[in-house]
Amino acid sequence: MSGFVLTHPTRKTMNGKIGARIASRMARRKIVARYTSMRNGYSRTAEVMAAIRALEQFQPAPRRIICDPYASEFLIRPSFKLLAEFGWLANPATRAVGVWAPGALEFLTIRARLSDEIAADMATDGLEQIALLGAGFDTMSMRIGGALRDVRIFEVDHPATQAVKREVMGRIGAPENLRFVAVDFERDDFVEKLREAGFAPGRRSLVVWMGVTYYLTAQAMTRALCQIHTLGGAGMRFAFDYMLKEVVKGESRNRDALNKARIAAKLGEPWLFGLDPATVGDYLAAFNFKLLKDYDAQELHARYCPERAMPMDYVRIVVCERV
Numbered sequence: 001m002s003g004f005v006l007t008h009p010t011r012k013t014m015n016g017k018i019g020a021r022i023a024s025r026m027a028r029r030k031i032v033a034r035y036t037s038m039r040n041g042y043s044r045t046a047e048v049m050a051a052i053r054a055l056e057q058f059q060p061a062p063r064r065i066i067c068d069p070y071a072s073e074f075l076i077r078p079s080f081k082l083l084a085e086f087g088w089l090a091n092p093a094t095r096a097v098g099v100w101a102p103g104a105l106e107f108l109t110i111r112a113r114l115s116d117e118i119a120a121d122m123a124t125d126g127l128e129q130i131a132l133l134g135a136g137f138d139t140m141s142m143r144i145g146g147a148l149r150d151v152r153i154f155e156v157d158h159p160a161t162q163a164v165k166r167e168v169m170g171r172i173g174a175p176e177n178l179r180f181v182a183v184d185f186e187r188d189d190f191v192e193k194l195r196e197a198g199f200a201p202g203r204r205s206l207v208v209w210m211g212v213t214y215y216l217t218a219q220a221m222t223r224a225l226c227q228i229h230t231l232g233g234a235g236m237r238f239a240f241d242y243m244l245k246e247v248v249k250g251e252s253r254n255r256d257a258l259n260k261a262r263i264a265a266k267l268g269e270p271w272l273f274g275l276d277p278a279t280v281g282d283y284l285a286a287f288n289f290k291l292l293k294d295y296d297a298q299e300l301h302a303r304y305c306p307e308r309a310m311p312m313d314y315v316r317i318v319v320c321e322r323v
Contacts, residue, residue, distance in 0.1 A: 042076075042164040043157070045211070046136030049108065050074040053139075054084040055094050056109050065109040065304050066116070067143070073168050074137035098309060102256060103297070107311035110304045111241060114295070114317060115208050116140055118239055120147040127151050128203035131194060131231060134185075134212055137165055141178045149177065154199050156181045156190055191227050205232035206239070214243035214271045214315075221273050225287040229322060236322040238289060247314045248274035257314040280318060289320040 053071035056064060072084035083090050097105055119130055119140065128151060132138060135155035141148065153175070155162070159182040166180060181197045183190045199205075207228055213221060228238060246252040247261055248271050261271050275283060281291040297313035305311070 041160055043136055043161040046138075046157075046161055047074065047076060047080065049112075049211075050137040051080045051083060052105060052108050053112065054080075055090050055097075055105070057084075058087050058090040058094070063305070063307055065106065065308075066113040068112070068139055070139040070142050070172065071137075073172055074139075074165070076164070101260065101312075103309050103312040106305050106309055107297075107300070107315060110300050110311055111210055111317060112138065112140070113304060114300075115210065115239060116144050118237065118319060119151070119206055119208075120144050122204075122206055122237060123147050123151055126204050127206060129154065129199055130206045130208065131156060131199060133190065133207065133209040133228075135165075136161060137168075141175045145175050148175075152177050152179065152198070154179045154181050154194060154197055156183050156194065158182070158184060189227075191230055194231065199231065201230070201232050203232070205236040207231055207236065209238070209240040211241065213240055214248070214273055215269060216273050218273055222287075225289075229287055229289070232322060234322055237292075237319065238322065239317065239319045241315055241317045242280075243271055243274040244314045244316070245274035245276045248272065252314065254314055257312075277316065284318070284320050288323050290323050291318065291320050293319040295319075 050071045053066060053068040054075060056066055057068065057071070059065070072081075075081045075084055083093050094105060119127065124147075130140075130148070130151055131154045132140065133156050135157050138155070141153045141155075155165075155178065157165075162180050162182050166174075169178075179197050181190075181193050181199075183193045209224075209228070216224065244252065244257075247254065247257045250258060250261070252258055264271055277294055277296070280294055284291050295317040297311045297316075300311050300317070301308075
């Protein structure tokens with residue numbers, strides 16, 4: 001036995017490896033599935049987003065980007081439930097995701113937090129209705145329920161995802177002002193479905209559309225913006241995120257971004273659409289939207305997580321207004 005040293009893994013080492021393996025699976029599933037590609041089951045992306053918000057709850061309060069005690073209720077897979085239940089798994093999983101996709105946890109939680117803040121701010125100035133397109137397992141209606149108590153919230157998503165969400169909300173208590181609008185985005189007219197559910201164009205409105213645009217063709221993006229434009233009248237606010245065009249075209253100097261783009265393409269979910277920040281305003285103007293704000297990573301970092309990693313810098317968040 002000379003020359004060999006027999007060691008036993010410590011609990012800390014084992015926990016770190018387990019958490020890292022789970023985090024790796026989470027990151028892969030985030031790319032593999034998105035809500036519009038789902039056919040016969042609930043959105044796996046919706047569950048991954050809920051898992052990310054659940055992980056965030058283990059951050060110390062001063063570092064926590066978003067407070068979402070409801071996120072863990074929407075976790076179905078045993079591995080995700082473990083992450084949400086045990087801090088000794090959540091912490092190494094968070095570190096592993098940070099290595100695999102730097103800034104992803106920060107950006108995805110900031111995206112939800114910023115949406116909450118836009119809605120809450122508008123609620124103080126007469127906001128009457130919100131449409132969350134591709135709502136998934138988002139919990140805005142409960143996270144800031146007090147601020148939105150006089151606002152009608154319409155969650156639009158695939159029937160299979162909404163079936164799971166309805167079951168969970170029935171168990172934990174759905175807000176009375178929440179409306180579910182079941183839409184198959186590949187077949188249905190979501191504007192028509194919203195109208196049928198009571199979303200009125202004459203009311204002061206906010207439309208939130210996150211995590212979708214980069215998977216669309218330019219033609220599909222044009223069609224979607226034309227549809228969204230018809231949802232409300234002048235003054236309707238619209239928030240969405242977009243990928244940098246240089247990443248989509250493979251011209252970025254950001255190696256991490258290009259690597260993630262290649263992985264997404266290999267897994268059948270290529271990034272197809274992006275915008276140049278210098279021309280975002282002109283692009284939106286063609287659809288009668290006025291650019292109000294285009295948040296970059298530096299501003300989001302300074303505002304929400306100065307003590308943490310820089311959010312992904314190849315995805316940005318836009319807020320605009322219908323004119």
